[in-house]
Amino acid sequence: MKKLVMIGNGMAGVRTIEEILKVSAEPLEITIFGQEPYPNYNRIKLSNILQGDTNFEDIIINPLDWYKENNIQLFTGESIVNIDVETKRVTSNLGREVEYDDLIIATGSNSFILPIPGADKKGVTGFRDIHDCEMMIKSAQHYKKAVVIGGGLLGLEAARGLLNLGMTVDVVHLMPHLMERQLDPIASSLLKAELEGQGMNFLMEKETVEILGDERVTGLRFKDGSQVEADLVVMAIGIKSNTEVAKNSGIYVNRGIVVNDFMETSAPHVYAVGECAEHREIVYGLVAPLYEQGKILASRICDLETNPYEGSVTGTQLKVAGVDLFSAGEIFEDGTTKSIMIYNEYEGLYKRVLTRNNLIVGIVLYGDTKDSTRLYRMLTKKEDISGVSIFHTECSAEGGNGDVASMPNDELVCGCNGVTKGAIVEAIKTQGLTTLDQVSHCTNAGRSCGRCKPMVSSILAHTLGDQFDETAAQKTSLCGCTTLSRDEVVAEIKEKGLTSVKEVMNVLEWNNEEGCTKCRPAINYYLGMIHMDEYKDDRDSRLVNEKMHANIQKDGTYSVVPRMYGGVTTAADLKKIAEIAEKYEVPLVKLTGGQRIGLFGVKKEDLPAMWEELDMPSGYAYGKTLRTVKTCVGAQFCRYGTQDSMALGIELEKKFERLDTPHKVKMGVSACPRNCSEAGIKDIGFVGIDGGWEIYVAGNGGVDLRAGDLLCTVKTQDEVMEMTGAYLQYYRETANYLERTSKWVERVGLDHVKDVLANEETRKALNERMDKTLKKYIEPWNEAIQSEEIKDKYYANHTIKVGE
Amino acid sequence: MLQTITRIPVANYSNIKFRSGYTLKIDDTDIALFKVTSGEVYAIENRSPHPKGGVLSEGLVSGEYVYCPVYDWKISLKDGKVQAPDEGQVRTFKVELEDDIVFIVS
Numbered sequence: 001m002k003k004l005v006m007i008g009n010g011m012a013g014v015r016t017i018e019e020i021l022k023v024s025a026e027p028l029e030i031t032i033f034g035q036e037p038y039p040n041y042n043r044i045k046l047s048n049i050l051q052g053d054t055n056f057e058d059i060i061i062n063p064l065d066w067y068k069e070n071n072i073q074l075f076t077g078e079s080i081v082n083i084d085v086e087t088k089r090v091t092s093n094l095g096r097e098v099e100y101d102d103l104i105i106a107t108g109s110n111s112f113i114l115p116i117p118g119a120d121k122k123g124v125t126g127f128r129d130i131h132d133c134e135m136m137i138k139s140a141q142h143y144k145k146a147v148v149i150g151g152g153l154l155g156l157e158a159a160r161g162l163l164n165l166g167m168t169v170d171v172v173h174l175m176p177h178l179m180e181r182q183l184d185p186i187a188s189s190l191l192k193a194e195l196e197g198q199g200m201n202f203l204m205e206k207e208t209v210e211i212l213g214d215e216r217v218t219g220l221r222f223k224d225g226s227q228v229e230a231d232l233v234v235m236a237i238g239i240k241s242n243t244e245v246a247k248n249s250g251i252y253v254n255r256g257i258v259v260n261d262f263m264e265t266s267a268p269h270v271y272a273v274g275e276c277a278e279h280r281e282i283v284y285g286l287v288a289p290l291y292e293q294g295k296i297l298a299s300r301i302c303d304l305e306t307n308p309y310e311g312s313v314t315g316t317q318l319k320v321a322g323v324d325l326f327s328a329g330e331i332f333e334d335g336t337t338k339s340i341m342i343y344n345e346y347e348g349l350y351k352r353v354l355t356r357n358n359l360i361v362g363i364v365l366y367g368d369t370k371d372s373t374r375l376y377r378m379l380t381k382k383e384d385i386s387g388v389s390i391f392h393t394e395c396s397a398e399g400g401n402g403d404v405a406s407m408p409n410d411e412l413v414c415g416c417n418g419v420t421k422g423a424i425v426e427a428i429k430t431q432g433l434t435t436l437d438q439v440s441h442c443t444n445a446g447r448s449c450g451r452c453k454p455m456v457s458s459i460l461a462h463t464l465g466d467q468f469d470e471t472a473a474q475k476t477s478l479c480g481c482t483t484l485s486r487d488e489v490v491a492e493i494k495e496k497g498l499t500s501v502k503e504v505m506n507v508l509e510w511n512n513e514e515g516c517t518k519c520r521p522a523i524n525y526y527l528g529m530i531h532m533d534e535y536k537d538d539r540d541s542r543l544v545n546e547k548m549h550a551n552i553q554k555d556g557t558y559s560v561v562p563r564m565y566g567g568v569t570t571a572a573d574l575k576k577i578a579e580i581a582e583k584y585e586v587p588l589v590k591l592t593g594g595q596r597i598g599l600f601g602v603k604k605e606d607l608p609a610m611w612e613e614l615d616m617p618s619g620y621a622y623g624k625t626l627r628t629v630k631t632c633v634g635a636q637f638c639r640y641g642t643q644d645s646m647a648l649g650i651e652l653e654k655k656f657e658r659l660d661t662p663h664k665v666k667m668g669v670s671a672c673p674r675n676c677s678e679a680g681i682k683d684i685g686f687v688g689i690d691g692g693w694e695i696y697v698a699g700n701g702g703v704d705l706r707a708g709d710l711l712c713t714v715k716t717q718d719e720v721m722e723m724t725g726a727y728l729q730y731y732r733e734t735a736n737y738l739e740r741t742s743k744w745v746e747r748v749g750l751d752h753v754k755d756v757l758a759n760e761e762t763r764k765a766l767n768e769r770m771d772k773t774l775k776k777y778i779e780p781w782n783e784a785i786q787s788e789e790i791k792d793k794y795y796a797n798h799t800i801k802v803g804e
Numbered sequence: 805m806l807q808t809i810t811r812i813p814v815a816n817y818s819n820i821k822f823r824s825g826y827t828l829k830i831d832d833t834d835i836a837l838f839k840v841t842s843g844e845v846y847a848i849e850n851r852s853p854h855p856k857g858g859v860l861s862e863g864l865v866s867g868e869y870v871y872c873p874v875y876d877w878k879i880s881l882k883d884g885k886v887q888a889p890d891e892g893q894v895r896t897f898k899v900e901l902e903d904d905i906v907f908i909v910s
Contacts, residue, residue, distance in 0.1 A: 022891065024855045069875075071856075427888065442889060514823075514841060514866035517876055540823055544862040544873035554874060556859040604827075797827050 001029045004301065005090055005100035007080045007245065009034025011043055011448075012274030012290035013106025014062055019298030021070055030072045031098050033090075036129055037077040039064050042448060043129070044287060050133050050161030057704075061447075064703050083249035085267040102269050102301050105246055105257055109239035109275040109285070114149070118211030124233045127158045136234065140165035143231030147171075147220055149208055151178040153318055155236035156191075159200050160321040162234070170228060171195075172203045172220070182316055182327035186343065187350050187366040194323055194348065203228065241276045241283055256283040261308030263297040273297050280311050287448055288415045289314060315376045317369060317415065317451050323348075326372040329379055330354055330362035337361065340390050351391060358384050373411050373455070404455075404462040413455050416448035421459060428463045431480065432511040436460065438480040479518035481510045486736050490526050499531065501538045517543060522737035525624070528660050529732050532769060533776040545622035548794060549780045550607055553600065558607060560599040561621035562614055563657065566631045566649035566669075567595025573616065580613050592621065594628030594666070605797045611781035618781045620658065624738070626665050629653040630678065634671030634688070641671035643688025648717055649677075652686075652724065658777040659770075661728070662735040662744075666701075680708045683741040684724060689713070693720050697727060697753070698745035706742045709750050711757070726763040729770040730756060815906045820845065825861030825870070830908065835897060836861035837906070838881055840868055845899050846881035847908050853877070853892030860894070 004020070006013050009032050017030060034040075038060075045059040067074045075092065082091040089099045111126020113119050123139065125132050136158070139146075144167060148159045151173030159169045177188040178195075192202060207223040211233060219229045241256035252258050252266035256278030263271045263279075273293050275285055284290055289312035299306035315328030333339060333354065342351045347367070353375060354362035360379040365372055371391060378385065409422030427433060427442045436457055440446045446453045461468040469483070477483050484492070489508065498504045501523045505515050515523070520541040528535045545551050550558035562577070577597055581589050587601035596619055602610060611618075620627060629652045632638065634645030649669040656665075668679035671688040679685025681701035685708050687694040692715040699708030711727065714720055730753065735744040745753060756762055784790045814828055815837065826837040827850055834850035836859070846868070852858040858874035865871075868881050878887040884894035898909040 021855065027856050431888075444889060512866065516866055516878070517864050517871045520864060520866075540864070543864065548862060552859075552862065552873060554856055554858055793821050793824055797829075 001027055003029045003099055003101045004031070004104070005098055005102075006030070006032045006104040006106055007083075007090065008032075008104075008106035008108055008274070008276070009036070009038075009040055009074065009076065010106060010108045010274065011040065011061070011287060012108070012294055013104060014040040015291050016104060016106065016273050016294035016297050017070075017072070018062075019295050020301055023298055023304060024302045027071075030070070031100075032067070032072055032074050033078050033080050033092060034074065034076045035079040036131070038130060039067065039074070039076070041130070044448065045450075046127070046130070046133055047157035047161055049130075050136060050158065051164045052161075056130065080245050081248075083245060083251070083267075083270065085249060085251070085270060088269065100269070103271065104297070104301075105251075105265070105270065105272040105276060106274045107242040107245065107276045109241050109283075111235055112238045112240045113235050114208060114237065116208060116210055118213065118217070119235075121211055121213050121217045122215055123213075123217040123231060124211060124235065127154055127234050127236045128239075132234075136162065136232065137165060139232045140167050144168055145170075145229055146232040146234065147228060147230040148234045148236055149220075150236035150238070151175070151202070151204075152181070152236065152238070153179060153320060155234070156195065156200075156320045158234045158236050159195075160198070162232075163199050167232070168201075169199070170201045170203055170230075172206050172208060172222075172228075174205065174207055176205055178202075179320075179325075180331075182318070182325070182331070182364075183366070184331055184352065184364050186352070187325070187364050190345075190348060190350055190366055191320065191323060191325075195321055198321055239275060239285055241278065243276055246272070246276075254278055254281075261310060262300045262306070263293055263309065264300070271297055271300070279309065282311060284312065284314070286314050286316065288312065288418070291416065291418065315363070315372065315379075315415070317372060324365075324367060324369045326363065326365040326369040326376075328363045328372075328376050329360070331364065342391055353390050355385060358386050360385060373413065374407065377408075377411050404458045413459065414443075414445035414448075414452045416452075417444040419443050419445040424456060424459050425463050428460060433460070433480060434464065434467070434469070434483050434511070435477055437476055441480065478522060479516055481505070481512040481515050481519050482508060484508060486522070486526075489523065490530070493526060493530055499527065499535070501527065501541045515541075521546075525660055525662065525737050528773075532773040535776075546624070548604070548607070549618055549620075549622065549784065550602070551622040555601075557601045557603055559621070560602050560607065560610055560614070561592060561596055561619040562616035563619040563653075564596040565653045566629055566646050568631075568646055568650065569597075576614065576616075580610055583613075584610055594619075594621070595630050596621075596628065604795055608781075608784050608791050608795050612785045614781075617657070617779050623660075624663050625659055625661055626653065626656045626667070629667040629669060630682070631669045632671055632676035634669075638671060640674060641688065642690050643671045643693065645669040645671035645677065645686075645688060648686060648693075648720065651717070651721065655721065655774070656724075656728065658779075659728070659732075659774060661732055662737050663740045665728070665741065681705070682708065684708075684727065686720060691715065693717075695720065695723055695727075698742045698750070700740060700742035702740075704740075704742055709745070711750075711754065722763060722767060723757065725770045726757055726766040727753070729766040729773075732773075733766075733769075811900065811907045811909050813905045814847075814908050817845070817901060817904045817906050820906070823865040825850075825863065825865070827859070827861045830910070834859075835908065836870075837899075838865055838870060840865060840881065842868075844868070845901065845906055847897040847899050848879075848881060848884055849895040849897075851894070853879075853886055853894050854890075 040062040042059040042061050048054045078092045080090045081093050089097055091097050111128045125135050146162045146167040147170045148155045149172045151171050159171050162169045177185050178192050208220050209223050210221040211217055212219040217233050219227055221227050243253045243257050246257045247253045257265055257272040257276050259272050259277045259279050263273055265272050274290050296306050296309045318325040337354050337356050340353045349368050350366040352364045353360055359382050363375050407421050411421050413421050433439050445456050504523050524538050524541040584606055586599045590598050592598045629649040631645045631649035635641035665683045667684045668677040668682040669686045670677040670679045679687050681699040685696040694713050695711045696708030697711045700706040820839045822839050828835050835847050836850040837847050839845045850859050850861050852872045854875045863870040863873040869878050871878055877890045884896040886892035900907040
């Protein structure tokens with residue numbers, strides 16, 4: 001397998017990997033080193049985090065699961081210190097060495113920090129990553145006065161965020177006008193007036209020469225001798241390509257790492273992409289050109305034909321502190337240009353198009369950017385403007401979509417992901433899409449900066465015509481097959497007494513008659529949850545692992561994990577497992593993370609026979625159900641143990657095994673607070689104390705690492721069972737399908753759950769419904785062994801030889 | 805010149821359950837056979853066009869599509885085309901039905 005290593009784990013690099021996974025004919029061994037301790041997140045949205053509009057979870061583009069699913073080895077918090085281009089290997093700061101066949105450098109950029117005295121003082125930061133954001137948010141809790149150096153886009157966004165955090169903010173700018181690279185003086189003075197109205201104070205034409213203070217910053221001194229106080233200084237003057245490792249390794253670096261039209265650096269098999277790369281003397285900092293580079297690099301690495309990258313003309317669509325701006329091409333008039341302008345100071349609108357010889361050469365739009373895509377196309381395609389009206393006059397009420405209607409199909413709507421109007425319309429028509437969510441899923445439009453969402457929404461409205469339903473379009477539907485949300489589907493099932501997956505899809509008018517892999521398993525779960533023991537499970541609406549009662553591996557083989565209650569086994573069972581593993585030549589026998597034994601690489605047609613010989617229940621290692629109850633040895637043998645953890649673990653596992661839950665559920669039982677079973681990171685964890693048990697909930701040891709919260713403390717094992725049954729049932733009834741308990745508790749609130757479970761009557765009712773549900777389950781491996789029909793339908797392999 | 809067309813009987817139509825994948829092997833080719841709700845039978849190569857491969861026979865069937873069980877790609881049973889936003893193509897086989905016998909023609 002070809003070994004691909006990438007240094008850097010940011011937007012441009014990971015997009016390149018996504019493109020590679022899409023086009024690569026053969027599997028690659030991919031390793032990524034990221035300096036930050038996170039998966040790839042949307043850096044464009046950092047200002048939203050600072051401004052408190054969103055949280056970190058929401059800006060993750062590729063969650064850790066994505067890396068796992070694609071078999072990408074990811075080392076976070078680790079940076080590469082050396083590239084040996086001769087022997088083709090990289091070395092990390094932790095001494096790890098990895099060989100490569102191809103190497104991508106995607107190290108991005110750093111904030112440019114002014115080389116002035118005091119720049120290393122405490123309270124001075126750039127504005128570039130999560131760490132910077134956190135530092136600023138923390139500072140705002142203890143300090144009052146912030147100074148942002150830099151009146152460009154980044155600086156103004158930082159300033160707006162700091163205002164939101166309750167700080168007083170001065171913005172220092174070297175030039176006489178804000179954002180002078182994107183805006184002309186009129187637009188920039190409009191912007192300045194608007195921002196002053198929001199509470200920003202501007203210090204224009206000031207050059208900072210020193211940062212004052214002892215250990216922590218106390219103020220700034222300017223070249224003209226004046227000073228200003230500051231508890232926090234944010235430097236947002238620009239970025240500097242992060243080229244250190246390339247430079248040290250002898251790769252040619254100018255301002256960035258120099259690449260040719262195929263993103264190749266001066267060293268063979270070493271490529272660079274993103275803000276660290278310099279192409280034809282330009283370092284790009286916007287996402288659209290970087291994604292373009294990524295696409296070309298992906299083709300190059302997969303040895304596919306590709307056009308060379310010839311640079312990008314960039315149009316910048318920005319939103320600063322609530323003001324929409326667009327800028328592209330030339331900004332300033334010279335003797336050869338003619339301007340077309342609309343200036344409405346009263347409403348804060350300003351549009352100017354700069355023309356030369358009947359062609360558009362520059363665009364500045366302030367306050368209303370509806371015309372941006374059309375004008376930008378005219379600029380890039382060099383359309384003659386004689387006789388064309390440049391600005392559409394105000395739309396009348398019914399003409400609200402006029403702009404969308406007249407937009408040509410090849411016009412770009414989502415600049416970040418290169419999605420045209422035509423592609424969106426086609427997806428809406430051919431796939432019957434009705435919500436913004438669905439369009440984003442299908443086309444990628446709006447998945448990055450999100451600024452094109454209003455435009456996508458207009459296109460959706462225009463394409464659907466009368467069928468467009470505004471509120472429906474905005475909500476999160478179960479999946480693309482319906483506009484109904486989870487709660488609406490559940491309510492309809494109860495109200496209309498729907499009893500099968502087919503009936504739900506039929507009666508609730510699914511636009512895709514037989515559903516998809518998102519809604520079918522969810523509906524099947526909700527039906528089972530609502531109708532308890534009266535519902536007959538729809539096996540073909542389950543995804544492969546649950547349908548087969550075994551985990552599929554990527555080569556089409558399966559794994560077999562028998563139940564070992566509480567992680568307790570016997571010598572006889574171990575012998576049996578060993579003999580069967582030998583008999584069926586099982587390629588891998590491994591202890592799993594849940595205290596049991598997994599047999600991996602089993603052929604589908606061997607499954608029923610192996611289960612029969614094992615004569616043990618399924619461990620459900622594949623299901624959205626109770627997985628394992630991990631236990632410590634406890635009071636039976638351990639000198640510290642205060643409670644019988646094994647006995648409780650076994651009782652719990654025997655009671656709740658096979659139960660369908662919204663997502664997998666893991667439990668742990670420890671006999672003392674030393675907590676050897678790691679009960680603090682389980683969906684439900686039990687810790688024995690003197691005279692009772694503590695019950696912890698909503699812990700998670702996986703993707704969203706989270707420590708459990710104490711739900712309550714109880715005295716007896718019976719009370720443990722009662723509380724656990726009620727808690728689990730409440731989760732089953734109120735969580736979204738595929739929502740782990742950790743997410744669920746954060747959504748509904750721990751106090752709310754405590755309140756509900758404090759009522760004895762409620763607990764009793766919940767337990768009754770739980771017990772009724774538990775009655776319906778039968779052991780699935782045994783069921784398969786007994787039934788020729790199941791064996792033939794799911795586990796048979798028919799071999800036909802021609803001519804026999 | 806004569807062209808040889810092989811017509812291989814692979815199953816009894818009435819024995820095939822709706823919406824589940826049957827796996828069969830003709831010489832060295834793994835094939836997945838599906839009978840969809842309309843009653844139509846389709847045969848495609850039992851290998852996902854995803855670069856990492858995987859079988860298709862265990863996928864969820866919806867209308868004339870099957871979802872790749874490992875990577876969740878939506879694939880047309882009619883022409884083998886992978887649906888957007890993913891891209892790719894699965895090999896399809898011609899299926900003929902005579903009396904109750906399903907033939908694969910290759």
